[in-house]
Amino acid sequence: MGKEGKGNFQLKTPKGTRDWQGTDVVLREQIFSTIIEVFKRHGGVTIDTPVFELREVLAGKYGEDSKLIYDLADQGGEICSLRYDLTVPFARYLAQNSVQQIKRYHIAKVYRRDQPAMTKGRMREFYQCDFDIAGAYDAMLPDAEILRIVKEVFEGLPGWKGKFTIKINHRKILDGIFQICGVPQEKIRTISSAVDKLDKSPWEEVRREMVNEKGLDPTIADKIGEYVQLRGGRELVTKLQEMPEVGANASAKQGLEEMALLCNYLDIFSVLPALSIDMSLARGLDYYTGVIYEVVTEGSAPAVTKNDAPKKPKKEKKKVADEDEDRSNDPTLGVGSVAAGGRYDELVGMFSGKPIPCVGISFGVDRIFSITKARLDASQIIRPTEVDVFIMALGGGKDFTGLLPERMEVAKELWDAGIKAEFTWKQKPKLQAQFKAAENGRVPWAVILGEDELKAGKVNIKEMGLLDGDPEKNGVLVEKTELVHELKSRFARVKPELADRTVG
Template sequence: MQIDEEVAKLLALKAQLGDDGKTQFVLKTPKGTRDYNPKQMAIREKVFNTIIRCFKRHGAETIDTPVFELKDFDIAGQYDAMIPDAECLKIVHEILNELDLGDFRIKVNDRRILDGMFAVCGVPDDKFRTICSTVDKLDKMSWEDVKKEMVNEKGLSEEAADQIGEYVSMQGGMDLAERLLQDHKMSQSKQACAGLSDIKLLFKYLQLFHVTDKVVFDLSLARGLDYYTGVIYEAVLTQASAVSAANEAQNCANAEESVSVGSVAGGGRYDGLVGMFDPKGRRVPCVGVSIGIERIFSIMEQKAEASPEKVRTTEVQIMVASAQKNLLEERLQLISELWNAGIKAEVMYKKNPKLLSQLQYCEEAGIPLVAILGEQELKDGVVKLRVVATREEVDISRADLISEIKRRTEA
């Protein structure tokens, strides 16, 4: 699969591992925004915040809105290149987990394994690229059709195509990399062996990161061969499906009861491509990730449409309400205390709003809590805290109110 040009590459992470002993990650987002309604914006903001929070957790540095950079430190001398690669996959895993888009897989392969595989299967050097782009169609076409294209359109021998067919049906983990290192054909390619050793190392780190549940070493992954030079990966959402038979027809060894519903992230190692950024013009090895943020937005919007839950467009935690007339000043005093304690709070601008209309507003706006003030509550030094969803009400002393609100609204 070529790098999906459709997907707005809103966030791209480049990890630059220089032989001059520098490391940096850069995340890029395109300029320009469109106009969205409040619900769409709430979803967009949630996605952005999740991604930015994740990047910051991994040491990201803001260098320009909306560009982030994960700060470099000197790693002169020996370093282990697969560590940042593993961190990129961990970042994708964290983001997709947190966004709760549904089940996903992160397919991993390596440019060198693909090239080595083509070589040992007897693909002529000058056909690597064109055969690779046919392999890349395996997620949309059956193996039979892919083979037909290789043989009939691209002039590959049937024998070579069959050998490729065997390899590209393979999926697994570290075990598969180990098996292929022993494979009588694959082991003839130095390039393939280098790639397979790196895949092994990658999986070792991924195990330490506890993310191997979602990562699959998949020899049919063939994205961006013009671009990437080492490890490549692509995250796809999967969903329970009745078409697993179709999967099996594609010779998937690990055929699952799931089907890909589209790529949402991808990346890989592209050593040398950003050599132009190195002041001395040297080749700078990089790993990167681009997040298909527009596709993620659409999926989140569809999910929100289908869900009975309302998308909240504000983050207000509590409404300060009154049960009787002439309590405007008491409401303003209380809401000021809440604002000063960092609590997101709203109050009706009417002098004497009806309690019912205040409660109805909370239900409509999805505000989870109401602090109700009345003569009795003021006399007792308490606030009636109402949980909007359950309509449960409990008196809380003014002294405990802030910690109680924080406790009840903690994410």
């Protein structure tokens, strides 16, 4: 072992990366487990792909963002790159294994060699959390289930119920509208990209881009403006279907029929109240072929969401925009969105030549993390560990033995019973230091051993003050032989929020 590593460079993580630790990682794991529970409720299975792929797998999938791909050094052998997202590895997996049908979820880190901006939450290593359904099924059924999953995830997260909106559109409706307005076929994708900026730029600016940069006829741009500012509930579908020029366009007609069917299904699934059909939603990525959606939440929207939307109060805006912990830079998400996705029926065919229809959603967990953290109120403590019992020795003075074997023996008994327990790794710990350790760990119960009590076959159980109005704050003596039973009956009695040990 050499000495080269010692002290002659700054100890840090690489630019754009961070260590996750403490209650941050506890809260993040809680969010993961809420999301995974929903995924499993819908029959999701996980696959785990390597962190790097052959460079050829990633080539030609990300357009000009390909420059952000991290390459491994050429140390001989295959040329590889770190994954840029989870969707392309998923498509590679489907094509490679000729998988025809799967509901898969994947929660893993992805890598983008972007200019990091920690204060804006743009990181080079961040989590993606994807659920995708591959396979040919009857129309809009998997799409409806994906949106039901979105609803269950956000209703399951603490502080999110009723505070999210699913913005939805359909590529075929959008393409139809562009045709109706007279956008030349070859400009449809680039005009669509311009429209997608409406969530962060006012209409005037988007119009200017269309006309000045992309050479669109100003009258065509104005017509587009009329459509893309439409938004509403299910009635918007009917309204559009009743417009003669829309009804006459094959692409728009098909898109609207699918959207109407989807609304029927979402009605049954109770998702409709959270839905906002929004003609300005276009989504940046080229590969979408059907419905597209983004989830926005109170406070996650940027300052300028729409040219006609009233600006949020400055304070609200600042709170999020300056939020140092909003870590997501996921460009697959729109500005201010916390989840996004859509149908992409052609991507797998890029690998195998045989397309497999797919529809999916990607949750921006880093952004969801920072918003959830901000929404937890002071009374909702996050426990740094899951330890339920701290075993202590009562005593002091020169005759104090420290009761180490006795504490160890009780710990062993509790561990045998599956109880999470700790004691201080000292022969003769001070009582105050033991209490301090239990308090720092927010351990709800102490088991206190004393020489005299042990001789009488008894131990003291003390509630540490985390539970409201517990009558046993001053401790109760119980039979040592009954300790496990006594503790378990207390665990069963506490409020369920505390019982699940993390978000109180």
